[in-house]
Amino acid sequence: MLQEPAPTPLALLLMGREEDLRSERGVSCPGDLPMASDPDLVERARVAKERLGDRVYILGHHYQRDEVIRFADATGDSFKLAQAAAGRPEAEYIVFCGVHFMAESADILTSADQRVILPDLAAGCSMADMAAIDQVEKAWARFEELGIADSMTPITYMNSTAAIKAFTGRHGGSVCTSSNAERALHWAFEQRERVFFLPDQHLGRNTAVRQMGLTLDDCVVYDPYKDNGGLTDEQLRDARMILWRGHCSVHGRFSVDNVREVRERIPGVRVIVHPECRHEVVQAADMVGSTEYIIRAIEAAPAGTAWAIGTELNLVRRLADAHPEQQIVYLDKTVCYCSTMNRIDLPHLVWSLEQLADGIVSNEIRVNPDDAHWARVALDQMLALPAAPTVD
Numbered sequence: 218m219l220q221e222p223a224p225t226p227l228a229l230l231l232m233g234r235e236e237d238l239r240s241e242r243g244v245s246c247p248g249d250l251p252m253a254s255d256p257d258l259v260e261r262a263r264v265a266k267e268r269l270g271d272r273v274y275i276l277g278h279h280y281q282r283d284e285v286i287r288f289a290d291a292t293g294d295s296f297k298l299a300q301a302a303a304g305r306p307e308a309e310y311i312v313f314c315g316v317h318f319m320a321e322s323a324d325i326l327t328s329a330d331q332r333v334i335l336p337d338l339a340a341g342c343s344m345a346d347m348a349a350i351d352q353v354e355k356a357w358a359r360f361e362e363l364g365i366a367d368s369m370t371p372i373t374y375m376n377s378t379a380a381i382k383a384f385t386g387r388h389g390g391s392v393c394t395s396s397n398a399e400r401a402l403h404w405a406f407e408q409r410e411r412v413f414f415l416p417d418q419h420l421g422r423n424t425a426v427r428q429m430g431l432t433l434d435d436c437v438v439y440d441p442y443k444d445n446g447g448l449t450d451e452q453l454r455d456a457r458m459i460l461w462r463g464h465c466s467v468h469g470r471f472s473v474d475n476v477r478e479v480r481e482r483i484p485g486v487r488v489i490v491h492p493e494c495r496h497e498v499v500q501a502a503d504m505v506g507s508t509e510y511i512i513r514a515i516e517a518a519p520a521g522t523a524w525a526i527g528t529e530l531n532l533v534r535r536l537a538d539a540h541p542e543q544q545i546v547y548l549d550k551t552v553c554y555c556s557t558m559n560r561i562d563l564p565h566l567v568w569s570l571e572q573l574a575d576g577i578v579s580n581e582i583r584v585n586p587d588d589a590h591w592a593r594v595a596l597d598q599m600l601a602l603p604a605a606p607t608v609d
């Protein structure tokens with residue numbers, strides 16, 4: 218008689234059980250993670266949320282699955298959600314349906330007695346993970362040796378770890394979002410003559426070239442896996458923007474061919490993309506902006522208009538469902554979800570809520586106090602950015 222093969226440890230890891238001690242974060246879900254096929258998941262989430270009442274506040278990022286977003290008390294981009302958490306001091310637990318760096322920001326901005334929970338600790342961000350703090354410290358040490366660190370303002374995108382935000386705060390820099398990157402760069406160049414932009418090279422380049430009038434030659438890309446970042450000393454000294462070699466695995470997929478193809482297929486279509494897309498894609502698009510900007514543009518568009526949207530698919534699909542009066546298509550023909558964001562599914566949300574309702578706090582995100590202090594300095598600097606200068 219054939220024996221059933223024993224499940225592999227890897228399969229258990231993918232199910233969110235067990236623990237990978239070699240991984241940065243592990244994927245442990247102590248207790249019993251419900252099966253995705255459990256027909257009572259929706260009811261279990263509802264009951265657990267009701268048991269917790271005002272003690273819990275659930276945040277849902279725009280790129281989350283529908284099954285999770287339906288339970289969110291607030292939806293938005295990462296910074297809006299961190300601010301929403303800070304605006305709910307009565308909530309003992311913040312359940313963050315997003316990725317790791319977002320939960321860190323919520324922990325930094327909320328009070329010490331609020332506890333931030335990430336339902337699956339393996340929900341990281343490939344872009345944030347492209348800038349490890351030891352790599353960034355090593356690059357900075359090189360800039361010091363070259364005598365250019367003192368003339369450089371570090372700016373980090375919100376999509377970075379707390380350690381990178383803290384590095385930015387320690388060196389007199391600021392955090393930015395995709396909505397205020399231009400203001401952050403104006404401010405940074407007023408402080409010093411160079412900018413060190415982390416971790417998304419595309420947001421940095423697109424903002425510098427499209428909105429600030431810098432040239433592509435003013436920007437160089439620092440590759441942490443190459444000696445001297447893969448650059449000569451002269452290139453580092455001459456650059457006005459040193460861009461970290463990081464990118465978003467979702468937005469980096471869109472291509473100029475996608476834009477060309479959709480224009481041929483849908484006459485009159487407006488192409489709107491996120492600034493995390495590659496420079497040539499942004500140049501080929503009609504409109505460029507953050508997720509909030511894209512949502513507002515679609516909401517304000519006249520009925521009967523056609524749109525091809527270059528951002529994460531969950532958001533595009535929800536916009537298409539909410540606006541049947543418009544023709545909305547995904548810019549890439551290939552389906553592309555943010556795979557790490559999608560790790561937060563209904564079984565993990567149910568598991569988190571039921572644990573909390575039973576008084577068990579698992580998967581809490583706590584930033585160490587020193588990093589939290591300096592990351593807060595960089596976040597406060599962002600909030601203090603002056604208004605954008607008027608451009609005629």
Ligand code: SF4
Nearest residue numbers: 342343344465467555
């Ligand atoms: S969409 Fe891109 S930047 Fe956003 S969480 Fe996913 S990998 Fe990170």
